[in-house]
Amino acid sequence: MRFILFILITLGIVVFLNPLFPYWVIMLLIGVGSGLLGLSGFQGFVAGGLGMGLAWLGQAIFISTSTGSSLPNKIGELMGLGSGMTVVGVTAIIGLLLGGFSGLTGSLFRNLFRKEPDNLYRG
Secondary structure: OHHHHHHHHHHHHHHHHOOOOOHHHHHHHHHHHHHHHOOOHHHHHHHHHHHHHHHHHHHHHHHHHHHOOOHHHHHHHHHOOOOHHHHHHHHHHHHHHHHHHHHHHHHHHHHHOOOOOOOOOOO
16 A cells, blocks of 8 residues: 555656756655655665656656657657657656665665664574
């Protein structure tokens, strides 16, 4: 449940706050959210990555189709990628990696402050 909640929270943060703040502020917010929800490292990576990647994919497709601009196609040709949809896909992959590593960082940062029991036998 926390996993799906974090995906939705990440989507909301990216969609509503990304136009107002730079991407690194959004990455910090994703990390803080992952730490506060107490997700494991893998869950934080996947949920943060899916949330930010899907948001960037949706925004890129929306902007590309609503403006009818030929700029994505020109950028794709300039970079040797082919079509503009490849540029949109690369944008989504970059968002997935940024969000994923933000969520992972938040989860691992929380683990730094988690107290381990002292009554465990360490051989």
